[in-house]
Amino acid sequence: MTKVSADILSAAASANDAEVRRRGIGLIDGTIPGYVLLLGDDEANAPVLIESLTRKNIVVFVADDTLAESLRDAGVSLGWESRVVPLDLVGALGFVTRVAQIFGNTDTPEATLDYARGRLRGFSVLLGQPTPERLKAARDAAEFGCPLLSSAELEPGADWETAVIGGLALDSLAQTGIEERGLRIHVPLPELPVKYSEDFAGEIVRDDKAGAALYGAELVVTGQNLVDGQVTIVGPDLDAGLTGDQPYGLLVEVSGRAMQPDFENVLEREIENLLNQVNGVMHRGQRADTSLRVSQKAIDAGLRLRHLGEIMHARYHNEFGNILSRVQVTIITDPEQAPTLAERAQAVYDRRDERLSGMTDEEVDTFYTCTLCQSISPSHVCVISPEHVGVCGAMDWMDAQAAVNIRPVGPNQAVKKEGLLDARLGQWESVNRVAQKETGGALEAYSLYSMMESPGPACGDFDCITAMLPLSNGVMVLGRAYEGLTPSGMDWAMLYEMVGACTPVPGFIGHSKRALGSPKFIAGDGGWRRIVWMDHALREELRPALESLAAEAGLLGFVDMIATEREATSEDEVLAHMEAVGHPALAMEPMI
Ligand code: SF4
Structure with missing residues (x-):
C-alpha cells in the first residue's frame, strides 16, 4: 500500500x-x-x-x-x-x-x-x-x-x-x-526572419514572386533512437535559386510512448497548415504531390530550410505533445536523394491505403468531418467515409478516426450517420446539418456520391478534376500534371480556378487519384462507367484500379474504351471514339 x-x-x-x-x-x-x-x-x-x-x-x-x-x-x-x-x-x-x-x-x-x-x-x-x-x-x-x-x-x-x-x-x-x-514540453518557435501567423495561411506565392519552387514527397514516420530537434538539410538551400519545381523531400521522424503508426498520416497532413503560416511560404498538395514555394522576399529576409524544420519540431511538440516526445526533421533538395525518399514514401502510402481495402460505408455508423483546409479555404469541409476519402486523398476514414482520438477538439469531428435522405446521392440529414454548420451556411447539402447534385467543395488540395462532358453523356478526368487542353476546351489551370474556388459547381469536382478507385466515386451519377476521357498518363497510372472495378462488374476492356488526348481532343472526337468502341455511357440515362 x-x-x-x-x-x-x-x-x-x-x-x-x-x-x-x-x-x-x-x-x-x-x-x-x-x-x-x-x-x-x-x-x-x-x-x-x-x-x-x-x-x-x-x-x-x-x-x-x-x-x-x-x-x-x-x-x-x-x-x-x-x-x-x-x-x-x-x-x-x-x-x-x-x-x-x-x-x-x-x-x-x-x-x-x-x-x-x-x-x-x-x-x-x-x-x-x-x-x-x-x-x-x-x-x-x-x-x-x-x-x-x-x-x-x-x-x-x-x-x-x-x-x-x-x-x-x-x-x-x-x-x-x-x-x-509523458511530460508535455512546450517548445518555443525559432527566431524567424519573417512573421509567423495564421493570418498568412492562405497566402499565394505566384511564379514571378517565388525565389524557390520545390516539388516532391513528404513523409511522417515513427522512428527509433531519434535526436529530438535535429534538423538536417540535404542539398542546396533556399537561396540557391531553386526555381522551376526542383526536387524536394521532407521526412519527419517522430517517436513517443503514445505514438502509433496510425497517427503518422494525421501528423503528415498537418504539415501544410504549419508551414503555410510562414509569411512568404505557400504549401499545397500532399504525399508525393507536394508543392512548396517560398517568396524571394522571404529568402532575401533570411528564411532558410532550417527554419522550416525548426518550426515543424516546435509545432509538433506543442500540438501533439500528448503522443510524441521526439521529432527529427530531414529536408532534401539534392536531386540524387529526393527520389529515394519518394520511393520509400510511396511504399508507406500504399500500405496505409490498404488498411481500408474492402470496408464499405454500409459497415459503419459514423463518418468524420475534416476542416483542416479552412486555413486556405475558409468555408471548406470534407465529409469522410470508408469509401469517400477527403478531397486531398491523404485523409481517409481511419486517419480521421485517429485524428479524433489524438485531438478530440480539433479539425476532425465524428458525425453519426443518421436520417438517410437519398441513398443514391449519399445524403444524410446529419451530414447535411454538419456541412451547414462547418461552412457557416455556405453549403445546404453535401452529397458523398454525386458530382451533379450538391457535390462537396474542393479546397485546392486535389490532384484530379472530373468534369461533365454533356455531348458524351459522360465525364472527363485530368490530373494536375496534364498541361494540354481537354475536350471541354479548358486546361487544368482554367478548371482549377473554377473548381478550387471552394464554392461547389455541379458537374465539376476536384478529388484525389485515390478517389477514382472507390466503387462509390460519383456512384449517384452512374459511377466509373461515366468516364469517357482521361489524360493518357493518368489513365495508365489508374489502369489497375479502374480495371479492377470494371472486372468486378464483368466489363472487360473498359479502360481502353476511355479516350485520351491521343484519340480525342474535342467532344465530337470523344463521341466518335465512344461509338467506335461501344462505350457503356452511350446507353446510360442522360446525366442532365
Ligand atoms: S482536403 Fe479535406 S480531408 Fe484533406 S486535409 Fe483538407 S479538409 Fe482535410
Whole structure:
C-alpha cells in the first residue's frame, strides 16, 4: 500500500499556501511541464543536466545541500525564477503534496497521492553514488510516481512501483525522464526572419514572386533512437535559386510512448497548415504531390530550410505533445536523394491505403468531418467515409478516426450517420446539418456520391478534376500534371480556378487519384462507367484500379474504351471514339 510519510505531510502542513499557489499553478496549467528531484552531489555533471531540464521549463529541486552550494559557487542562478530550487527531498515532496491538496482539493493522503501521481509529474535523477540514503529518498519519491534514473548502475528491488533505470548516458537522462512521465514540453518557435501567423495561411506565392519552387514527397514516420530537434538539410538551400519545381523531400521522424503508426498520416497532413503560416511560404498538395514555394522576399529576409524544420519540431511538440516526445526533421533538395525518399514514401502510402481495402460505408455508423483546409479555404469541409476519402486523398476514414482520438477538439469531428435522405446521392440529414454548420451556411447539402447534385467543395488540395462532358453523356478526368487542353476546351489551370474556388459547381469536382478507385466515386451519377476521357498518363497510372472495378462488374476492356488526348481532343472526337468502341455511357440515362 502506498503512503505519504509523516514528515512529508508535516512539511506540506507548514508550507506557505500563498507561495504554493503562486508557484504550483504552473504545474497545473502546464507552463511547468513537471519537476525533477535531483539527488546526489555530482557537481561536475549537474550544471549540464540542469540546463537541459530548465530549458524545457522543468523545475529542478536540488536536494543535496553540498551540491546546491557548489552550484551557487559556480554561478548557477538558484531560486524559483531560474527554476533551480534548493530544497531537500522532504521539503520538495511536501511542496508537491500541498499543491495536490490545494489544487486537487484532496482530503486524504491516498487521494492526494492519486492526484499527485496523475497531475504533478516528476522524476528523480541520481547523480553520484547510489548510497542507501539516496535510494531511500528516491523510494519516497516513487510513492509520488517518480521513476528513478541515474548514470550510475542501479539494482532495483522487485517491489519498486516505478521504473528504476541505471547506466544512462548523461545526455539522455532528461529525455528519458520526460518520456517515462509523458511530460508535455512546450517548445518555443525559432527566431524567424519573417512573421509567423495564421493570418498568412492562405497566402499565394505566384511564379514571378517565388525565389524557390520545390516539388516532391513528404513523409511522417515513427522512428527509433531519434535526436529530438535535429534538423538536417540535404542539398542546396533556399537561396540557391531553386526555381522551376526542383526536387524536394521532407521526412519527419517522430517517436513517443503514445505514438502509433496510425497517427503518422494525421501528423503528415498537418504539415501544410504549419508551414503555410510562414509569411512568404505557400504549401499545397500532399504525399508525393507536394508543392512548396517560398517568396524571394522571404529568402532575401533570411528564411532558410532550417527554419522550416525548426518550426515543424516546435509545432509538433506543442500540438501533439500528448503522443510524441521526439521529432527529427530531414529536408532534401539534392536531386540524387529526393527520389529515394519518394520511393520509400510511396511504399508507406500504399500500405496505409490498404488498411481500408474492402470496408464499405454500409459497415459503419459514423463518418468524420475534416476542416483542416479552412486555413486556405475558409468555408471548406470534407465529409469522410470508408469509401469517400477527403478531397486531398491523404485523409481517409481511419486517419480521421485517429485524428479524433489524438485531438478530440480539433479539425476532425465524428458525425453519426443518421436520417438517410437519398441513398443514391449519399445524403444524410446529419451530414447535411454538419456541412451547414462547418461552412457557416455556405453549403445546404453535401452529397458523398454525386458530382451533379450538391457535390462537396474542393479546397485546392486535389490532384484530379472530373468534369461533365454533356455531348458524351459522360465525364472527363485530368490530373494536375496534364498541361494540354481537354475536350471541354479548358486546361487544368482554367478548371482549377473554377473548381478550387471552394464554392461547389455541379458537374465539376476536384478529388484525389485515390478517389477514382472507390466503387462509390460519383456512384449517384452512374459511377466509373461515366468516364469517357482521361489524360493518357493518368489513365495508365489508374489502369489497375479502374480495371479492377470494371472486372468486378464483368466489363472487360473498359479502360481502353476511355479516350485520351491521343484519340480525342474535342467532344465530337470523344463521341466518335465512344461509338467506335461501344462505350457503356452511350446507353446510360442522360446525366442532365
Ligand atoms: S482536403 Fe479535406 S480531408 Fe484533406 S486535409 Fe483538407 S479538409 Fe482535410
